[in-house]
Amino acid sequence: MTRVVLLEGLREVPADTPVLRADDLGVVRGESVFETLRVVDGRPCFLDEHLERLARSAARLEIDLPDGFRELAEKAAAGAPDAGLRLTMTKGGVGFAVCFVVPAETVRGRTGVTAVTVPLGVAADFRSTAPWALGGVKSTSYAVNMATLRHAHELDADDAIWVSTDGWVLEAPTSTVVAVIDGVLMTPPVGTGILAGTTLLACRRLTEILERAVSVEELARADEVALLSSVRGIAPVVVLDGRELGAGPVVKDLAATFEASLR
Amino acid sequence: MTRVVLLEGLREVPADTPVLRADDLGVVRGESVFETLRVVDGRPCFLDEHLERLARSAARLEIDLPDGFRELAEKAAAGAPDAGLRLTMTKGGVGFAVCFVVPAETVRGRTGVTAVTVPLGVAADFRSTAPWALGGVKSTSYAVNMATLRHAHELDADDAIWVSTDGWVLEAPTSTVVAVIDGVLMTPPVGTGILAGTTLLACRRLTEILERAVSVEELARADEVALLSSVRGIAPVVVLDGRELGAGPVVKDLAATFEASLR
Numbered sequence: 456m457t458r459v460v461l462l463e464g465l466r467e468v469p470a471d472t473p474v475l476r477a478d479d480l481g482v483v484r485g486e487s488v489f490e491t492l493r494v495v496d497g498r499p500c501f502l503d504e505h506l507e508r509l510a511r512s513a514a515r516l517e518i519d520l521p522d523g524f525r526e527l528a529e530k531a532a533a534g535a536p537d538a539g540l541r542l543t544m545t546k547g548g549v550g551f552a553v554c555f556v557v558p559a560e561t562v563r564g565r566t567g568v569t570a571v572t573v574p575l576g577v578a579a580d581f582r583s584t585a586p587w588a589l590g591g592v593k594s595t596s597y598a599v600n601m602a603t604l605r606h607a608h609e610l611d612a613d614d615a616i617w618v619s620t621d622g623w624v625l626e627a628p629t630s631t632v633v634a635v636i637d638g639v640l641m642t643p644p645v646g647t648g649i650l651a652g653t654t655l656l657a658c659r660r661l662t663e664i665l666e667r668a669v670s671v672e673e674l675a676r677a678d679e680v681a682l683l684s685s686v687r688g689i690a691p692v693v694v695l696d697g698r699e700l701g702a703g704p705v706v707k708d709l710a711a712t713f714e715a716s717l718r
Numbered sequence: 719m720t721r722v723v724l725l726e727g728l729r730e731v732p733a734d735t736p737v738l739r740a741d742d743l744g745v746v747r748g749e750s751v752f753e754t755l756r757v758v759d760g761r762p763c764f765l766d767e768h769l770e771r772l773a774r775s776a777a778r779l780e781i782d783l784p785d786g787f788r789e790l791a792e793k794a795a796a797g798a799p800d801a802g803l804r805l806t807m808t809k810g811g812v813g814f815a816v817c818f819v820v821p822a823e824t825v826r827g828r829t830g831v832t833a834v835t836v837p838l839g840v841a842a843d844f845r846s847t848a849p850w851a852l853g854g855v856k857s858t859s860y861a862v863n864m865a866t867l868r869h870a871h872e873l874d875a876d877d878a879i880w881v882s883t884d885g886w887v888l889e890a891p892t893s894t895v896v897a898v899i900d901g902v903l904m905t906p907p908v909g910t911g912i913l914a915g916t917t918l919l920a921c922r923r924l925t926e927i928l929e930r931a932v933s934v935e936e937l938a939r940a941d942e943v944a945l946l947s948s949v950r951g952i953a954p955v956v957v958l959d960g961r962e963l964g965a966g967p968v969v970k971d972l973a974a975t976f977e978a979s980l981r
Contacts, residue, residue, distance in 0.1 A: 459740045473736040475745055477722045477814050482738055483804065484860040485748030516861060517868065541746065551740050574844075576851055578883070581839040587869040588839055589862050596859035597747040598779060599852050605780065606850040620841070620883075 460531040462523055462550030467530075474551055481545025485596030488512040488520075492528065493686050494538040494554065495717045499528045500685070504653040508593060509542060515592045518546050527552045539686040543595070557686055565710070567693035567702050568613040568682060572671065573603055575617040575625055579668070582648020590648020600628035614682060614690075616674070623647065624669040630682035630690070631655045634669055635705045638678070641665040654683040654713075661712050679703035681710075689713055723794040725786050725813030730793075737814055744808025748859030751775035751783075755791065756949050757801040757817065758980045762791045763948070767916040771856060772805060778855045781809045790815045802949040806858070820949055828973070830956035830965050831876040831945060835934065836866055838880040838888055842931070845911020853911020863891035877945060877953075879937070886910065887932040893945035893953070894918045897932055898968045901941070904928040917946040917976075924975050942966035944973075952976055 457470040468474065481487030490505040499505070506524055513520040524542055531552035532540050539557050544550045582590025589596075607615040616632055617625040624632055624643050631652030633642045644666050645651045658664060674680065680692035680700060689710040691702035720733040731737065744750030753768040762768070769787055776783040787805055794815035795803050802820050807813045845853025852859075870878040879895055880888040887895055887906050894915030896905045907929050908914045921927060937943065943955035943963060952973040954965035 457741060470741065471739060473738050474740050475736050475738040476734060477737050477806070477816050478720060478733065478818070482745060482750070482808075483752070483806070483858060484864050485858045486861050486864055487745070489746070516865070543740070543746070553740050555741070573850065574848060576840040576844040576848055578839070581837075585837060585839055587836065587862065587865040589865050592861070594861040595746060595748045596861035598749050598855070598857040598859035599850065601747050601749055602779070602850040602852050 456556060458531055458554040460527060460552045462521065462527050465523070465526060465530050475545065475549055476547060479545050479547030479549060481547050481549070481595060485594060486516055486518065486546040487543050487595040488516060488518055488593060489541055489543040489595055490593065491685050492540045492542070493688065493717070494532040494535045494540050496536060497532055497534050499532045499540050500717055501653050501657055502528055504656055505542070508651065508653060509544070512592045512594060513544060515589065516546065516594055518544055519548070520544055521550060524550065561687045564613065564687045564690040568690045569611070569694040570614045570616055570627070570682070570692045571607050571610050571612040571696055572618050572674070573606060573615040575619060577619060578621045579619040579623040579625065579647045583646050588648065591645060591650055593650055603628045618671050619647065622671045624671060624674050625649050627682050630684035630687070633664060633681045633683055634674055634677040635679035635703065636673055636677050639665055640705065640709070641667050641669055643669050652683055654685055654688065657716070658683065658689070658709060658713055661716060662709060679706045681706040719819060721794055721817040723790060723815045725784065725790050728786070728789060728793050738808065738812055739810060742808050742810030742812060744810050744812070744858060748857060749779055749781065749809040750806050750858040751779060751781055751856060752804055752806040752858055753856065754948050755803045755805070756951070756980070757795040757798045757803050759799060760795055760797050762795045762803050763980055764916050764920055765791055767919055768805070771914065771916065772807070775855045775857060776807060778849070778852065779809065779857055781807055782811070783807055784813060787813065824950045827876065827950045827953040831953045832874070832957040833877040833879055833890070833945070833955045834870050834873050834875040834959055835881045835937070836869060836878040838882060840882060841884045842882040842886040842888065842910045846909050851911065854908060854913055856913055866891045881934050882910070885934045887934060887937050888912050890945050893947035893950070896927060896944045896946055897937055897940040898942035898966065899936055899940050902928055903968065903972070904930055904932055906932050915946055917948055917951065920979070921946065921952070921972060921976055924979060925972060942969045944969040
Protein backbone atom coordinates (compact mmCIF):
# COMPACT_ATOMS: atom_id res chain seq x y z
CA MET A 456 0.00 0.00 0.00
CA THR A 457 1.30 3.41 -1.00
CA ARG A 458 -0.69 6.44 0.09
CA VAL A 459 -0.20 9.81 -1.59
CA VAL A 460 -1.58 12.98 0.00
CA LEU A 461 -1.20 16.46 -1.52
CA LEU A 462 -0.43 19.45 0.67
CA GLU A 463 -3.08 21.43 -1.17
CA GLY A 464 -6.34 20.64 0.57
CA LEU A 465 -4.72 17.64 2.29
CA ARG A 466 -6.28 15.66 -0.53
CA GLU A 467 -5.48 11.96 -0.88
CA VAL A 468 -5.05 10.81 -4.48
CA PRO A 469 -4.48 7.32 -5.93
CA ALA A 470 -0.75 6.52 -5.98
CA ASP A 471 -0.66 6.28 -9.76
CA THR A 472 -2.11 9.77 -10.27
CA PRO A 473 0.40 12.18 -11.83
CA VAL A 474 0.87 15.14 -9.49
CA LEU A 475 3.79 17.09 -10.99
CA ARG A 476 4.04 19.23 -14.11
CA ALA A 477 6.72 18.62 -16.72
CA ASP A 478 8.24 22.05 -16.08
CA ASP A 479 8.31 21.97 -12.25
CA LEU A 480 11.85 22.97 -11.23
CA GLY A 481 11.80 20.06 -8.80
CA VAL A 482 11.43 17.73 -11.79
CA VAL A 483 13.69 19.64 -14.16
CA ARG A 484 16.60 20.54 -11.87
CA GLY A 485 16.26 18.35 -8.78
CA GLU A 486 15.27 21.47 -6.86
CA SER A 487 12.94 19.91 -4.32
CA VAL A 488 13.54 19.34 -0.63
CA PHE A 489 12.45 16.18 1.11
CA GLU A 490 12.44 14.27 4.37
CA THR A 491 11.97 10.56 4.94
CA LEU A 492 10.48 9.53 8.28
CA ARG A 493 9.60 6.34 10.02
CA VAL A 494 5.98 5.81 10.97
CA VAL A 495 5.22 3.74 14.09
CA ASP A 496 1.62 3.00 15.06
CA GLY A 497 0.33 5.66 12.70
CA ARG A 498 2.59 8.37 14.12
CA PRO A 499 5.48 10.02 12.18
CA CYS A 500 8.59 9.73 14.41
CA PHE A 501 10.63 12.85 15.20
CA LEU A 502 8.33 15.00 13.10
CA ASP A 503 9.50 18.26 14.71
CA GLU A 504 13.13 17.52 13.87
CA HIS A 505 12.30 16.53 10.29
CA LEU A 506 10.16 19.63 9.74
CA GLU A 507 12.96 21.83 11.07
CA ARG A 508 15.47 20.25 8.68
CA LEU A 509 12.97 20.52 5.79
CA ALA A 510 12.69 24.25 6.50
CA ARG A 511 16.48 24.66 6.63
CA SER A 512 16.91 22.82 3.31
CA ALA A 513 14.13 24.87 1.70
CA ALA A 514 15.75 28.13 2.76
CA ARG A 515 19.05 27.06 1.18
CA LEU A 516 17.36 26.20 -2.13
CA GLU A 517 15.17 29.32 -1.98
CA ILE A 518 12.03 27.18 -2.00
CA ASP A 519 8.91 28.63 -0.39
CA LEU A 520 7.76 26.19 2.28
CA PRO A 521 4.07 26.68 3.01
CA ASP A 522 2.42 25.81 6.31
CA GLY A 523 0.63 22.53 6.69
CA PHE A 524 3.39 19.91 6.48
CA ARG A 525 2.67 18.73 10.02
CA GLU A 526 -0.97 18.08 9.19
CA LEU A 527 0.09 16.54 5.87
CA ALA A 528 2.47 14.12 7.58
CA GLU A 529 -0.08 13.15 10.22
CA LYS A 530 -2.82 12.56 7.67
CA ALA A 531 -0.58 10.48 5.37
CA ALA A 532 0.71 8.37 8.29
CA ALA A 533 -2.62 7.83 10.04
CA GLY A 534 -3.42 4.16 10.46
CA ALA A 535 -0.12 2.85 9.10
CA PRO A 536 1.32 0.40 11.67
CA ASP A 537 5.03 0.51 10.67
CA ALA A 538 5.84 2.39 7.49
CA GLY A 539 8.02 4.95 5.78
CA LEU A 540 6.85 8.47 4.98
CA ARG A 541 8.38 10.85 2.48
CA LEU A 542 7.55 14.57 2.57
CA THR A 543 8.50 16.58 -0.52
CA MET A 544 8.19 20.23 -1.52
CA THR A 545 9.16 21.18 -5.06
CA LYS A 546 10.43 24.55 -6.24
CA GLY A 547 7.41 24.51 -8.56
CA GLY A 548 5.19 24.87 -5.50
CA VAL A 549 3.85 21.34 -5.04
CA GLY A 550 3.95 19.71 -1.60
CA PHE A 551 3.06 16.07 -1.07
CA ALA A 552 3.53 13.09 1.21
CA VAL A 553 3.99 9.45 0.27
CA CYS A 554 3.44 6.79 2.94
CA PHE A 555 4.96 3.47 1.87
CA VAL A 556 5.57 -0.07 3.10
CA VAL A 557 9.12 -0.41 4.40
CA PRO A 558 10.97 -2.70 1.95
CA ALA A 559 11.98 -6.09 3.40
CA GLU A 560 15.62 -5.34 2.57
CA THR A 561 15.47 -2.19 4.70
CA VAL A 562 14.03 -4.12 7.65
CA ARG A 563 16.77 -6.75 7.25
CA GLY A 564 19.36 -3.93 7.44
CA ARG A 565 18.43 -3.44 11.10
CA THR A 566 20.19 -6.73 11.82
CA GLY A 567 23.33 -5.75 9.95
CA VAL A 568 24.73 -4.37 6.70
CA THR A 569 28.02 -4.71 4.85
CA ALA A 570 29.72 -1.51 3.76
CA VAL A 571 32.67 -0.15 1.81
CA THR A 572 34.39 3.23 2.09
CA VAL A 573 34.12 5.33 -1.08
CA PRO A 574 35.92 8.62 -1.87
CA LEU A 575 33.62 11.64 -2.26
CA GLY A 576 36.43 13.64 -3.85
CA VAL A 577 36.23 16.69 -1.57
CA ALA A 578 38.21 17.78 1.49
CA ALA A 579 36.38 17.62 4.83
CA ASP A 580 36.31 21.41 5.18
CA PHE A 581 35.30 22.25 1.60
CA ARG A 582 31.53 22.29 1.91
CA SER A 583 31.50 24.47 5.01
CA THR A 584 33.26 27.18 2.97
CA ALA A 585 31.25 26.63 -0.22
CA PRO A 586 27.52 27.10 0.37
CA TRP A 587 26.83 26.48 -3.34
CA ALA A 588 27.97 22.85 -2.84
CA LEU A 589 24.80 22.44 -0.71
CA GLY A 590 26.39 20.49 2.12
CA GLY A 591 23.79 19.66 4.75
CA VAL A 592 20.88 20.25 2.35
CA LYS A 593 18.46 17.38 1.75
CA SER A 594 17.40 17.97 -1.85
CA THR A 595 16.11 15.55 -4.47
CA SER A 596 19.40 15.98 -6.38
CA TYR A 597 20.36 12.54 -5.14
CA ALA A 598 21.69 10.87 -8.29
CA VAL A 599 25.26 10.74 -6.93
CA ASN A 600 23.97 9.23 -3.67
CA MET A 601 22.16 6.53 -5.63
CA ALA A 602 25.15 5.93 -7.94
CA THR A 603 27.38 5.52 -4.88
CA LEU A 604 25.02 2.87 -3.51
CA ARG A 605 25.05 1.07 -6.88
CA HIS A 606 28.85 1.21 -6.79
CA ALA A 607 28.77 -0.41 -3.33
CA HIS A 608 26.43 -3.11 -4.63
CA GLU A 609 28.87 -3.84 -7.46
CA LEU A 610 31.48 -4.43 -4.75
CA ASP A 611 29.00 -6.85 -3.07
CA ALA A 612 28.33 -4.44 -0.20
CA ASP A 613 24.95 -3.17 0.99
CA ASP A 614 26.04 0.37 1.69
CA ALA A 615 28.84 2.93 1.33
CA ILE A 616 30.63 5.35 3.63
CA TRP A 617 31.98 8.47 1.94
CA VAL A 618 35.45 9.61 2.97
CA SER A 619 37.17 12.91 2.24
CA THR A 620 40.34 13.47 0.20
CA ASP A 621 42.17 14.39 3.41
CA GLY A 622 41.33 11.15 5.17
CA TRP A 623 38.21 11.90 7.21
CA VAL A 624 34.98 9.97 7.50
CA LEU A 625 31.97 11.89 6.19
CA GLU A 626 28.60 10.15 5.91
CA ALA A 627 26.80 7.40 4.03
CA PRO A 628 24.64 8.32 0.99
CA THR A 629 21.45 8.02 3.06
CA SER A 630 22.72 7.59 6.66
CA THR A 631 24.87 9.06 9.40
CA VAL A 632 28.01 7.18 10.50
CA VAL A 633 28.62 6.31 14.16
CA ALA A 634 31.78 4.51 15.28
CA VAL A 635 32.69 2.93 18.60
CA ILE A 636 36.37 3.52 19.27
CA ASP A 637 37.95 2.54 22.60
CA GLY A 638 34.44 2.24 24.05
CA VAL A 639 33.39 5.75 23.02
CA LEU A 640 30.55 6.41 20.54
CA MET A 641 31.49 9.12 18.08
CA THR A 642 30.20 10.68 14.86
CA PRO A 643 31.72 13.11 12.31
CA PRO A 644 30.96 16.82 12.81
CA VAL A 645 28.32 18.52 10.65
CA GLY A 646 30.99 21.10 9.83
CA THR A 647 32.14 18.62 7.17
CA GLY A 648 29.02 19.46 5.18
CA ILE A 649 27.24 16.23 6.04
CA LEU A 650 23.53 16.09 6.74
CA ALA A 651 22.58 16.62 10.38
CA GLY A 652 20.98 13.25 11.11
CA THR A 653 17.61 13.21 12.85
CA THR A 654 18.14 9.63 14.07
CA LEU A 655 21.52 10.69 15.43
CA LEU A 656 19.85 13.59 17.21
CA ALA A 657 17.32 11.20 18.78
CA CYS A 658 20.09 8.79 19.83
CA ARG A 659 22.11 11.57 21.43
CA ARG A 660 19.14 12.11 23.76
CA LEU A 661 19.47 8.47 24.82
CA THR A 662 23.23 8.12 25.17
CA GLU A 663 26.42 10.13 24.78
CA ILE A 664 27.70 10.27 21.20
CA LEU A 665 30.73 12.49 20.78
CA GLU A 666 30.77 14.74 17.71
CA ARG A 667 34.36 14.73 16.56
CA ALA A 668 36.39 14.18 13.41
CA VAL A 669 36.92 10.46 12.76
CA SER A 670 39.81 9.54 10.50
CA VAL A 671 39.70 6.75 7.95
CA GLU A 672 42.42 4.98 9.98
CA GLU A 673 40.30 5.21 13.13
CA LEU A 674 37.30 3.81 11.27
CA ALA A 675 39.43 0.95 10.00
CA ARG A 676 40.23 -0.10 13.57
CA ALA A 677 36.87 0.81 15.17
CA ASP A 678 35.38 -1.82 17.46
CA GLU A 679 31.91 -1.23 16.06
CA VAL A 680 30.34 0.88 13.32
CA ALA A 681 26.70 1.72 12.68
CA LEU A 682 24.70 3.60 10.04
CA LEU A 683 21.79 5.66 11.33
CA SER A 684 18.85 6.64 9.16
CA SER A 685 15.18 7.32 9.70
CA VAL A 686 13.44 4.34 8.15
CA ARG A 687 16.12 1.65 8.54
CA GLY A 688 16.97 2.93 12.01
CA ILE A 689 20.26 1.73 13.45
CA ALA A 690 22.08 -0.66 11.15
CA PRO A 691 25.19 -2.33 12.56
CA VAL A 692 27.96 -2.48 9.95
CA VAL A 693 28.91 -6.14 10.22
CA VAL A 694 31.56 -6.08 7.47
CA LEU A 695 33.50 -2.93 6.57
CA ASP A 696 35.88 -2.98 3.60
CA GLY A 697 36.03 -6.76 3.95
CA ARG A 698 36.84 -6.69 7.67
CA GLU A 699 34.43 -8.74 9.82
CA LEU A 700 33.05 -6.58 12.62
CA GLY A 701 29.80 -8.29 13.49
CA ALA A 702 27.03 -6.60 15.44
CA GLY A 703 28.77 -5.50 18.65
CA PRO A 704 27.29 -4.92 22.09
CA VAL A 705 27.39 -1.11 22.14
CA VAL A 706 25.47 -0.70 18.89
CA LYS A 707 23.09 -3.52 19.81
CA ASP A 708 22.33 -1.76 23.10
CA LEU A 709 21.79 1.56 21.38
CA ALA A 710 19.52 -0.02 18.77
CA ALA A 711 17.41 -1.73 21.44
CA THR A 712 17.07 1.46 23.49
CA PHE A 713 16.27 3.45 20.36
CA GLU A 714 13.64 0.99 19.10
CA ALA A 715 12.01 0.93 22.56
CA SER A 716 11.87 4.76 22.55
CA LEU A 717 9.73 4.71 19.40
CA ARG A 718 6.86 2.81 21.01
CA MET B 719 3.77 29.29 -25.23
CA THR B 720 4.98 26.09 -23.61
CA ARG B 721 4.21 22.83 -25.40
CA VAL B 722 4.38 19.52 -23.54
CA VAL B 723 4.39 16.24 -25.46
CA LEU B 724 4.56 12.82 -23.81
CA LEU B 725 6.69 10.05 -25.29
CA GLU B 726 3.83 7.63 -24.80
CA GLY B 727 1.66 7.96 -27.87
CA LEU B 728 3.42 11.25 -28.78
CA ARG B 729 0.46 12.85 -27.05
CA GLU B 730 0.42 16.62 -26.50
CA VAL B 731 -1.03 17.69 -23.15
CA PRO B 732 -1.74 21.16 -21.73
CA ALA B 733 1.40 22.53 -20.03
CA ASP B 734 -0.31 22.64 -16.63
CA THR B 735 -1.28 18.95 -16.70
CA PRO B 736 0.58 16.90 -14.09
CA VAL B 737 2.53 14.14 -15.85
CA LEU B 738 4.67 12.60 -13.10
CA ARG B 739 3.78 10.40 -10.15
CA ALA B 740 4.83 11.33 -6.62
CA ASP B 741 7.00 8.20 -6.37
CA ASP B 742 8.79 8.44 -9.72
CA LEU B 743 12.51 8.04 -8.96
CA GLY B 744 13.15 10.99 -11.23
CA VAL B 745 11.09 13.12 -8.85
CA VAL B 746 12.25 11.49 -5.64
CA ARG B 747 16.00 11.13 -6.29
CA GLY B 748 16.77 13.35 -9.28
CA GLU B 749 17.27 10.20 -11.32
CA SER B 750 16.17 11.46 -14.70
CA VAL B 751 18.30 12.27 -17.72
CA PHE B 752 17.66 15.28 -19.90
CA GLU B 753 18.86 17.28 -22.85
CA THR B 754 18.14 20.89 -23.72
CA LEU B 755 18.23 21.82 -27.40
CA ARG B 756 17.76 24.90 -29.50
CA VAL B 757 14.95 24.91 -32.01
CA VAL B 758 15.39 26.96 -35.20
CA ASP B 759 12.58 27.16 -37.75
CA GLY B 760 10.77 24.25 -36.15
CA ARG B 761 13.84 21.98 -36.27
CA PRO B 762 15.69 20.72 -33.15
CA CYS B 763 19.39 21.55 -33.70
CA PHE B 764 22.03 18.83 -33.34
CA LEU B 765 19.39 16.27 -32.46
CA ASP B 766 21.66 13.28 -33.24
CA GLU B 767 24.33 14.55 -30.84
CA HIS B 768 21.80 15.26 -28.08
CA LEU B 769 20.15 11.85 -28.47
CA GLU B 770 23.56 10.15 -28.27
CA ARG B 771 24.40 12.00 -25.05
CA LEU B 772 20.94 11.26 -23.63
CA ALA B 773 21.59 7.56 -24.25
CA ARG B 774 25.04 7.73 -22.61
CA SER B 775 23.60 9.50 -19.53
CA ALA B 776 20.73 7.00 -19.29
CA ALA B 777 23.14 4.05 -19.37
CA ARG B 778 25.14 5.57 -16.49
CA LEU B 779 21.99 6.04 -14.37
CA GLU B 780 20.62 2.62 -15.39
CA ILE B 781 17.55 4.25 -16.89
CA ASP B 782 15.77 2.40 -19.71
CA LEU B 783 15.62 4.72 -22.70
CA PRO B 784 12.80 3.70 -25.02
CA ASP B 785 12.73 4.42 -28.76
CA GLY B 786 10.84 7.40 -30.02
CA PHE B 787 12.77 10.41 -28.67
CA ARG B 788 13.60 11.59 -32.19
CA GLU B 789 9.93 11.65 -33.16
CA LEU B 790 9.08 13.22 -29.78
CA ALA B 791 11.60 16.04 -30.30
CA GLU B 792 10.44 16.68 -33.84
CA LYS B 793 6.78 16.78 -32.86
CA ALA B 794 7.36 19.08 -29.88
CA ALA B 795 9.51 21.47 -31.95
CA ALA B 796 7.31 21.56 -35.06
CA GLY B 797 6.25 25.09 -35.95
CA ALA B 798 8.32 26.82 -33.25
CA PRO B 799 10.37 29.57 -34.97
CA ASP B 800 13.17 29.98 -32.36
CA ALA B 801 12.69 28.12 -29.10
CA GLY B 802 14.20 25.86 -26.48
CA LEU B 803 13.37 22.18 -26.19
CA ARG B 804 13.92 19.96 -23.18
CA LEU B 805 13.81 16.18 -23.50
CA THR B 806 13.53 14.21 -20.25
CA MET B 807 13.37 10.52 -19.36
CA THR B 808 12.72 9.61 -15.73
CA LYS B 809 13.80 6.43 -13.97
CA GLY B 810 10.10 5.94 -13.31
CA GLY B 811 9.61 5.34 -17.02
CA VAL B 812 8.10 8.64 -18.18
CA GLY B 813 9.52 10.40 -21.24
CA PHE B 814 8.43 13.87 -22.27
CA ALA B 815 9.42 16.97 -24.20
CA VAL B 816 8.84 20.59 -23.29
CA CYS B 817 9.19 23.24 -26.00
CA PHE B 818 9.51 26.71 -24.49
CA VAL B 819 10.07 30.35 -25.41
CA VAL B 820 13.73 31.28 -24.96
CA PRO B 821 13.88 33.75 -22.03
CA ALA B 822 14.91 37.30 -22.99
CA GLU B 823 17.84 37.08 -20.57
CA THR B 824 19.17 34.02 -22.41
CA VAL B 825 18.95 35.83 -25.76
CA ARG B 826 20.78 38.84 -24.22
CA GLY B 827 23.54 36.44 -23.10
CA ARG B 828 24.50 35.95 -26.76
CA THR B 829 25.87 39.52 -26.72
CA GLY B 830 27.92 38.96 -23.55
CA VAL B 831 27.85 37.67 -20.00
CA THR B 832 29.82 38.44 -16.86
CA ALA B 833 31.30 35.49 -14.96
CA VAL B 834 33.20 34.53 -11.83
CA THR B 835 35.33 31.46 -11.16
CA VAL B 836 33.96 29.22 -8.39
CA PRO B 837 35.68 26.23 -6.73
CA LEU B 838 33.95 22.89 -7.34
CA GLY B 839 35.97 21.29 -4.54
CA VAL B 840 37.32 18.34 -6.53
CA ALA B 841 40.62 17.67 -8.31
CA ALA B 842 40.51 17.68 -12.11
CA ASP B 843 41.22 13.94 -12.33
CA PHE B 844 38.80 12.81 -9.59
CA ARG B 845 35.66 12.22 -11.59
CA SER B 846 37.41 10.18 -14.28
CA THR B 847 38.42 7.69 -11.57
CA ALA B 848 35.10 7.80 -9.68
CA PRO B 849 32.17 6.80 -11.90
CA TRP B 850 29.77 7.16 -8.95
CA ALA B 851 30.44 10.92 -9.01
CA LEU B 852 28.59 10.93 -12.36
CA GLY B 853 30.97 13.23 -14.22
CA GLY B 854 29.78 13.74 -17.77
CA VAL B 855 26.23 12.62 -16.96
CA LYS B 856 23.39 15.06 -17.64
CA SER B 857 20.91 14.15 -14.90
CA THR B 858 18.21 16.26 -13.28
CA SER B 859 20.28 16.27 -10.04
CA TYR B 860 21.16 19.86 -10.84
CA ALA B 861 20.62 21.61 -7.49
CA VAL B 862 24.36 22.33 -7.07
CA ASN B 863 24.51 23.74 -10.61
CA MET B 864 21.59 26.06 -9.80
CA ALA B 865 23.06 27.02 -6.40
CA THR B 866 26.36 27.87 -8.11
CA LEU B 867 24.51 30.19 -10.50
CA ARG B 868 22.70 31.84 -7.56
CA HIS B 869 26.12 32.30 -5.90
CA ALA B 870 27.38 34.00 -9.07
CA HIS B 871 24.34 36.28 -9.11
CA GLU B 872 25.04 37.26 -5.49
CA LEU B 873 28.48 38.34 -6.73
CA ASP B 874 26.72 40.40 -9.45
CA ALA B 875 27.81 38.02 -12.20
CA ASP B 876 25.60 36.31 -14.77
CA ASP B 877 27.42 32.99 -14.74
CA ALA B 878 30.09 30.90 -13.06
CA ILE B 879 33.09 28.85 -14.18
CA TRP B 880 33.98 25.92 -11.94
CA VAL B 881 37.65 25.37 -11.21
CA SER B 882 39.32 22.34 -9.64
CA THR B 883 41.23 22.21 -6.36
CA ASP B 884 44.46 21.69 -8.33
CA GLY B 885 44.00 24.83 -10.39
CA TRP B 886 42.36 23.68 -13.63
CA VAL B 887 39.37 25.11 -15.44
CA LEU B 888 36.42 22.69 -15.58
CA GLU B 889 33.08 23.89 -16.94
CA ALA B 890 30.22 26.25 -16.23
CA PRO B 891 27.09 24.91 -14.49
CA THR B 892 25.19 24.80 -17.80
CA SER B 893 27.88 25.55 -20.42
CA THR B 894 31.26 24.53 -21.80
CA VAL B 895 34.22 26.91 -21.42
CA VAL B 896 36.31 27.99 -24.41
CA ALA B 897 39.32 30.30 -24.02
CA VAL B 898 41.40 32.13 -26.60
CA ILE B 899 45.03 32.13 -25.49
CA ASP B 900 47.77 33.45 -27.78
CA GLY B 901 45.34 33.29 -30.66
CA VAL B 902 44.46 29.60 -30.10
CA LEU B 903 40.94 28.44 -29.20
CA MET B 904 41.04 25.81 -26.47
CA THR B 905 38.68 23.94 -24.14
CA PRO B 906 39.20 21.70 -21.08
CA PRO B 907 39.33 17.93 -21.74
CA VAL B 908 36.29 15.78 -20.97
CA GLY B 909 38.64 13.58 -18.91
CA THR B 910 38.04 16.11 -16.12
CA GLY B 911 34.51 14.75 -15.74
CA ILE B 912 32.87 17.69 -17.45
CA LEU B 913 29.93 17.27 -19.78
CA ALA B 914 30.84 16.74 -23.44
CA GLY B 915 29.26 19.86 -24.95
CA THR B 916 27.11 19.45 -28.05
CA THR B 917 27.59 23.11 -29.03
CA LEU B 918 31.34 22.64 -28.63
CA LEU B 919 31.14 19.58 -30.88
CA ALA B 920 29.29 21.61 -33.52
CA CYS B 921 31.83 24.45 -33.27
CA ARG B 922 34.77 22.08 -33.67
CA ARG B 923 33.32 21.18 -37.07
CA LEU B 924 33.53 24.87 -38.02
CA THR B 925 36.93 25.79 -36.61
CA GLU B 926 39.86 24.29 -34.72
CA ILE B 927 39.35 24.21 -30.95
CA LEU B 928 42.13 22.46 -29.09
CA GLU B 929 41.11 20.14 -26.26
CA ARG B 930 43.74 20.64 -23.59
CA ALA B 931 43.96 21.40 -19.87
CA VAL B 932 43.57 25.12 -19.20
CA SER B 933 44.93 26.39 -15.88
CA VAL B 934 43.21 29.02 -13.79
CA GLU B 935 46.24 31.27 -14.40
CA GLU B 936 45.90 30.84 -18.16
CA LEU B 937 42.20 31.67 -17.96
CA ALA B 938 43.03 34.79 -15.96
CA ARG B 939 45.22 36.08 -18.79
CA ALA B 940 43.15 34.73 -21.71
CA ASP B 941 42.50 37.18 -24.54
CA GLU B 942 38.92 36.01 -24.87
CA VAL B 943 36.60 33.59 -23.08
CA ALA B 944 33.24 32.17 -24.16
CA LEU B 945 30.58 29.92 -22.68
CA LEU B 946 28.93 27.48 -25.07
CA SER B 947 25.50 25.99 -24.46
CA SER B 948 22.64 24.77 -26.60
CA VAL B 949 19.96 27.39 -26.14
CA ARG B 950 22.07 30.47 -25.37
CA GLY B 951 24.61 29.47 -27.99
CA ILE B 952 27.97 31.21 -27.81
CA ALA B 953 28.14 33.77 -25.02
CA PRO B 954 31.27 35.95 -24.91
CA VAL B 955 32.47 36.42 -21.32
CA VAL B 956 32.86 40.18 -21.27
CA VAL B 957 33.91 40.43 -17.61
CA LEU B 958 35.70 37.58 -15.78
CA ASP B 959 36.40 37.89 -12.06
CA GLY B 960 36.11 41.66 -12.45
CA ARG B 961 38.54 41.85 -15.38
CA GLU B 962 37.10 43.59 -18.48
CA LEU B 963 37.51 41.34 -21.50
CA GLY B 964 34.81 42.57 -23.85
CA ALA B 965 33.54 40.56 -26.79
CA GLY B 966 36.71 39.86 -28.78
CA PRO B 967 37.08 39.19 -32.51
CA VAL B 968 37.78 35.44 -32.35
CA VAL B 969 34.66 34.62 -30.32
CA LYS B 970 32.56 37.07 -32.37
CA ASP B 971 33.68 35.34 -35.55
CA LEU B 972 32.93 31.90 -34.15
CA ALA B 973 29.50 33.04 -32.94
CA ALA B 974 28.62 34.50 -36.35
CA THR B 975 29.77 31.36 -38.20
CA PHE B 976 27.92 29.16 -35.71
CA GLU B 977 24.65 31.13 -35.90
CA ALA B 978 24.81 31.07 -39.71
CA SER B 979 25.28 27.28 -39.63
CA LEU B 980 21.95 26.87 -37.82
CA ARG B 981 19.89 28.41 -40.62
